[in-house]
Every structure is written in structure tokens, then in C-alpha cells.
Amino acid sequence: MSKDNPTLIESATFPRHVIAEIQRAAKTGIYDIRGFGAKRDIPTFDDLVFLGASTSRYPLEGYREKCTTEVVLGNRFAKNPIHLKTPITIAGMSFGSLSAQAKESLGRGASIAGTSTTTGDGGMTPEERGHSKTLVYQYLPSRYGMNPDDLRRADAIEIVLGQGAKPGGGGMLLGQKISPRVAQMRNLPEGIDQRSACRHPDWTGPDDLEIKIQELREITNWEKPIYVKVGATRVFYDVTLAVKAGADVVVVDGMQGGTAATQDVFIEHVGIPTLPAVRLAVEALLEMDMHRKVQLIVSGGIRSGADVAKALALGADAVAIGTAALIALGDQSPEYEEEYKAIGSAAGFWDDYQQGNDPAGITTQDPELAKRLDPKLGGRRLANYLNVLTLELQTLARACGKSHVHNLEPEDMVALTMEAAAMAGVPLAGTEWIPGKGGM
Amino acid sequence: MTEINLDNKSVRELNEKLQSASSGDKFSVNNTVGKHALSVGLTTEVNVDINGHVGYYCAGMNQQAKIKINGNAGPGLAENMMSGEVRVTGNASQYAAATAHGGLLVIEGDASSRCGISMKGVNIVVGGNIGHMSAFMAQSGCLVVCGDAGDALGDSIYEAKIYVRGKVKSLGTDCIEKEMRDEHQKELKQLLKQSRMSYGVDEFRRYGSARKLYNFDIDQVDDY
Numbered sequence: 001m002s003k004d005n006p007t008l009i010e011s012a013t014f015p016r017h018v019i020a021e022i023q024r025a026a027k028t029g030i031y032d033i034r035g036f037g038a039k040r041d042i043p044t045f046d047d048l049v050f051l052g053a054s055t056s057r058y059p060l061e062g063y064r065e066k067c068t069t070e071v072v073l074g075n076r077f078a079k080n081p082i083h084l085k086t087p088i089t090i091a092g093m094s095f096g097s098l099s100a101q102a103k104e105s106l107g108r109g110a111s112i113a114g115t116s117t118t119t120g121d122g123g124m125t126p127e128e129r130g131h132s133k134t135l136v137y138q139y140l141p142s143r144y145g146m147n148p149d150d151l152r153r154a155d156a157i158e159i160v161l162g163q164g165a166k167p168g169g170g171g172m173l174l175g176q177k178i179s180p181r182v183a184q185m186r187n188l189p190e191g192i193d194q195r196s197a198c199r200h201p202d203w204t205g206p207d208d209l210e211i212k213i214q215e216l217r218e219i220t221n222w223e224k225p226i227y228v229k230v231g232a233t234r235v236f237y238d239v240t241l242a243v244k245a246g247a248d249v250v251v252v253d254g255m256q257g258g259t260a261a262t263q264d265v266f267i268e269h270v271g272i273p274t275l276p277a278v279r280l281a282v283e284a285l286l287e288m289d290m291h292r293k294v295q296l297i298v299s300g301g302i303r304s305g306a307d308v309a310k311a312l313a314l315g316a317d318a319v320a321i322g323t324a325a326l327i328a329l330g331d332q333s334p335e336y337e338e339e340y341k342a343i344g345s346a347a348g349f350w351d352d353y354q355q356g357n358d359p360a361g362i363t364t365q366d367p368e369l370a371k372r373l374d375p376k377l378g379g380r381r382l383a384n385y386l387n388v389l390t391l392e393l394q395t396l397a398r399a400c401g402k403s404h405v406h407n408l409e410p411e412d413m414v415a416l417t418m419e420a421a422a423m424a425g426v427p428l429a430g431t432e433w434i435p436g437k438g439g440m
Numbered sequence: 441m442t443e444i445n446l447d448n449k450s451v452r453e454l455n456e457k458l459q460s461a462s463s464g465d466k467f468s469v470n471n472t473v474g475k476h477a478l479s480v481g482l483t484t485e486v487n488v489d490i491n492g493h494v495g496y497y498c499a500g501m502n503q504q505a506k507i508k509i510n511g512n513a514g515p516g517l518a519e520n521m522m523s524g525e526v527r528v529t530g531n532a533s534q535y536a537a538a539t540a541h542g543g544l545l546v547i548e549g550d551a552s553s554r555c556g557i558s559m560k561g562v563n564i565v566v567g568g569n570i571g572h573m574s575a576f577m578a579q580s581g582c583l584v585v586c587g588d589a590g591d592a593l594g595d596s597i598y599e600a601k602i603y604v605r606g607k608v609k610s611l612g613t614d615c616i617e618k619e620m621r622d623e624h625q626k627e628l629k630q631l632l633k634q635s636r637m638s639y640g641v642d643e644f645r646r647y648g649s650a651r652k653l654y655n656f657d658i659d660q661v662d663d664y
């Protein structure tokens with residue numbers, strides 16, 4: 001209903017944004033490509049609340065009693081597992097989709113906060129390696145920039161089978177972001193659209209994956225933890241197969257996970273939310289008696305210490321953030337409101353990362369725009385944000401009486417909606433009822 | 441020549457030994473029985489003779505080493521090779537030299553499907569035939585085929601060059617036959633010599649990218 005004219009009723013089936021998309025499609029003949037992540041309303045960690053301690057439990061004193069946050073990742077087979085101060089890591093994002101300054105900022109921020117950052121499609125840059133105390137090297141289907149020296153320089157290897165924004169899909173870096181340096185790293189001509197393959201070129205299926213993991217371990221002297229990352233779809237089976245293939249760590253990325261560029265229809269209609277994905281992954285690990293032996297990292301829409309605490313309480317060992325990290329660096333900043341308007345968007349709404357004209361200078365290869373992000377300042381902002389998330393996480397864990405954040409458990413939470421209760425496998429608030437599992 | 445017998449040494453022991461060897465060292469590896477990930481991640485100019493069939497990813501990510509397999513090779517032979525030379529006297533399974541950045545791979549027999557998939561600078565010479573979808577999304581380097589090529593050769597190819605002596609069952613999207621100019625004849629002659637294939641360059645045709653799919657064009661959507 002229009003504010004100015006109450007007799008005008010907007011259609012629930014054809015609201016204005018749907019009409020606009022039909023009009024855009026009719027005009028251009030091509031689907032909408034964009035970045036960011038899913039924007040639709042889906043059940044999230046916001047639909048869960050913690051049951052703080054009272055008469056039946058006692059809490060820990062804030063600022064006085066210890067609530068530790070350290071996490072070890074990859075101690076199943078790797079000689080050199082990763083030790084992090086906080087269970088909040090930085091997800092894989094490529095140089096190419098992001099500027100070199102943005103990658104450096106992520107490395108700086110993560111290192112100050114005592115956590116890891118991750119490369120992306122296109123390989124490892126010296127800036128990123130140099131400023132990242134702990135760097136996870138993504139092994140992707142395109143193998144752009146992939147070389148064994150960087151593999152050996154990394155602290156861990158993440159084999160990417162998919163991502164939450166587009167499970168089953170590859171990538172596309174449009175020509176306007178293919179600067180000479182990006183082109184050289186990817187061994188392709190400047191200015192052409194670069195397709196990133198949707199599946200690996202030299203194996204098919206989990207049996208082959210097991211042999212691929214063996215090869216990577218042999219090349220790196222069995223030193224590096226091997227992660228396997230999947231987009232959240234058939235999570236129970238995918239996690240089971242990754243563990244059987246020999247992963248040290250499994251990364252599950254829910255549908256809210258961000259992307260540099262893909263079809264809107266993919267972002268909004270493929271994959272399942274992070275909330276049920278965590279539960280399914282933990283169920284798979286428990287069934288194999290591998291929970292806490294193979295670590296679980298969860299990503300996709302993590303924004304606050306509350307989200308982190310809830311993911312950990314459901315059984316994750318750590319989380320990864322991507323979109324939130326970019327916002328911490330300055331993405332969507334009101335400082336650039338006029339420029340967002342000039343490119344047909346607004347601060348808080350902008351999602352055309354693929355265009356390379358990011359006013360905040362983060363998702364761009366334009367040297368003038370990229371200069372706007374000072375890597376030291378960006379790193380400081382990210383470190384501040386990571387510290388806030390960690391403090392919030394500790395606050396909630398102490399309230400539940402936990403001396404380590406990994407002691408949070410599903411029993412500490414209830415759900416506010418039936419959907420969330422069913423997806424997370426915790427009771428609906430005020431009941432003992434878990435849909436699909438019984439109770440009253 | 442140091443002999444390593446995989447009857448009494450593990451794959452780990454083999455690779456550790458080869459990875460820590462010095463340039464010029466020579467090794468022979470026996471009793472391979474199709475084991476996977478043999479002779480991977482080498483970084484120096486060692487010579488390795490592997491006697492017997494090998495499984496997946498033999499010579500994976502090779503740098504500088506010269507590796508000869510007297511037998512057949514499983515999938516992913518010399519995948520992501522950076523430099524050096526890998527030669528197999530028999531046939532190679534799928535995805536030989538996938539994503540490889542440099543060096544020379546010689547397959548004296550046939551290569552299966554997706555040979556040279558996403559190749560990024562490697563040179564591949566196949567003495568026999570190659571399977572379907574070879575040089576799919578091939579970025580740079582050369583694929584030389586002395587026999588016939590299967591379906592969809594060079595589909596979505598970028599700047600790699602393909603030379604075929606025999607018949608091509610079909611070309612993939614955006615792959616076309618191209619003129620064989622002097623520089624190509626010179627390049628091919630050199631590769632044939634290096635790989636010890638005794639064919640004349642005049643017997644080959646050249647294929648490469650039409651470059652029509654380099655930037656998305658809605659009017660060509662049926663080609664994708």
C-alpha cells in the first residue's frame with residue numbers, strides 16, 4: 001500500500017522489485033549478475049536465543065573469570081596444525097575480485113586479531129602472504145595462479161568444491177576487472193571475461209578426492225592441514241564424504257555466503273541456510289565419531305558475536321566471515337553516499353561488485369579507487385571488528401557458564417520459531433518440542 | 441643411479457627422497473603397481489625413471505625434474521606441471537597435464553579425454569590419438585597430436601595452440617582451424633624434435649580460438 005495513496009495496493013506476487021527485474025530482463029536479455037549474498041528473508045541465527053545461567057546453572061564473572069577462545073585446526077593428519085587466538089577466520093576472497101590493498105588489509109587485520117585469512121581464485125599475492133601471519137591457500141577448480149611454491153608457502157590448503165552463494169556454479173570475473181596484473185597472474189589476455197570452472201579439472205567424485213588429498217599432502221610433506229570447503233546443500237553426505245576422503249577440516253558455507261559475482265537466481269535459489277547446515281554437518285561428524293577430531297568451520301551470513309556463539313553452540317569449531325569483513329573495511333560506507341547514488345545504488349544496498357567501480361575502493365582493480373583504502377587503517381578496522389565479535393562471543397559463553405567457547409552446546413539455546421527449531425534441532429522456546437524429533 | 445623399490449619403500453619415502461635430491465641425481469623406481477602420487481612436487485633437475493604402470497597424478501606439479509614412465513599412466517599425469525619434462529612410453533588416462541603451466545609432456549601412446557584441460561603454458565606432444573574434450577578451456581601453450589583427435593577439440597579455448605596430424609572428429613565451441621604460418625611451423629618443428637617424433641610439420645593443421653566468446657554477448661548465447 002502506498003504511503004501517499006492508501007487506495008494503491010502493491011501486489012505480494014508482483015512487488016516493485018519483481019516488476020523492475022522483469023522490466024530489466026526484457027530490456028537487456030540477460031540475467032542479473034551481482035555480488036554480495038542472498039538478500040531474501042530466511043531463518044537465521046537471530047531465531048535462536050541463549051538460556052543464560054540462573055538457579056540451575058551458574059555463570060562466569062565477566063572480565064574476571066577466564067573464558068578462552070583458542071582453537072586448533074587441522075590436527076587430524078597434518079604435522080603443523082593451525083593455532084588461532086579466536087575462532088573467527090577470514091573467508092576466501094580473490095585478488096581480482098578485491099584490490100591488492102583490500103587483500104593486504106584482510107591480512108593485516110586477521111594477523112592483529114590472531115586469526116587466519118584465505119586466498120581466493122587467482123592465486124596468492126606477495127602483499128597478502130607478507131601481511132598474513134596465517135594464510136590458507138585455496139585450491140580451486142580454475143587453478144588460476146596455482147603453483148606449488150605458493151602451496152608450500154601457505155599454512156593450510158583449502159580445496160574448494162563449492163561456495164554457499166552458488167553451490168554447483170563457477171565464477172565469472174568480468175573484463176573490466178581484468179587489469180594487467182590480474183591477467184598476468186591468471187595467464188589470460190587483459191580485458192576478457194574470465195570464467196572460473198564449476199568443478200575441478202582432474203578428478204570426479206569423492207574417491208578421486210581422496211587421491212587428490214594424498215597428492216597435495218605428498219607435495220607439502222604432510223605438513224599443511226587440508227580443508228575441504230562445500231556450499232551447503234546435501235550437507236550430511238558432503239561432510240561425510242569429505243571426512244572419508246581424508247580432510248583435516250571441513251568448511252560449510254551456507255546460502256547467505258557472499259560472492260564477487262554470480263547470477264541473482266543462483267544466489268537466492270540454490271543451497272540451504274547456514275542454520276540447518278551447521279546441524280547437519282555436526283550430525284555427520286558425530287555419526288562418524290569425528291566431531292572435534294575433524295574441525296568444522298561454518299560461514300555464510302555471520303555478522304555478530306551472537307552468530308558466532310550460536311554456530312559454536314551447535315557444534316562448529318570456528319566460523320569464517322567474508323561480507324562482514326568487507327563492511328568492516330569500509331564497504332557500504334555512508335561516506336560515499338553520493339557516489340553510490342551516481343552509480344544507481346545507495347550505501348547499504350550496493351551489490352554490483354562485478355562492475356569494478358566500487359566507491360569504497362575494495363572490490364575494484366581501478367588504481368585510483370583502490371587508493372581510497374589505506375591497508376593499515378583497513379586492517380585496524382577489521383581487527384577492531386574481530387575483537388568485538390570475540391568479546392561478544394565470550395560474553396555469551398560466560399553467561400552460559402562456559403570457560404571455553406567450545407563448551408557452548410545446543411542445550412544452551414532455544415528457538416523462537418518452529419522453522420528455526422526444526423532446522424537447528426533445538427526446542428521451541430517454552431517447550432521441549434523439536435520438530436521432527438518429538439518432545440512436548 | 442639410486443634404485444627405489446616400492447615393494448619395500450612407501451610412497452612417502454619415495455617422494456621424500458626425490459624431493460630432497462640434488463640436481464643431476466638419478467633414480468630408478470621399480471614395482472610401482474599403479475600406485476598414486478608418485479614422484480610429485482619435485483623441484484630440482486633430477487632424473488627419474490619409473491618402471492611400470494602408475495596411478496593418479498604421477499609427476500604432479502613437477503618443477504625442473506626429468507621423469508620417464510616406462511609404462512602407462514593413470515589420470516592427472518603431470519597435472520599443474522610448472523617446468524621440466526615428463527615422458528610416458530605407453531598411454532595416459534584422463535586429464536593429462538591438466539592446468540599445467542610449463543615444461544614438456546610427451547605421451548608416446550594415446551591420451552584419453554580432456555588431455556590438456558585448462559592448460560596454462562605447458563607443451564604437450566601425443567604420439568597417438570587423444571580423447572574428447574581435449575584442450576578444454578586451454579589458456580596457453582601447445583598441444584601437438586600426431587594421431588587423431590576426438591570430439592569437441594579445444595572447446596572454449598583461449599590462447600593455446602593445437603596442432604593435429606590426423607583427423608579431428610569435431611571442434612568445440614569457439615575453436616577453429618587457423619592458418620599455419622612460418623612461426624607456427626618453426627614452433628611445431630622444435631616441439632617434434634624435442635619430443636623425438638619423426639613427422640614433418642606439413643602433415644599438421646593448426647587450430648585455435650576464434651575469440652568470439654571472450655566477452656559475453658547475448659546474441660551468441662546458443663554457443664555457450
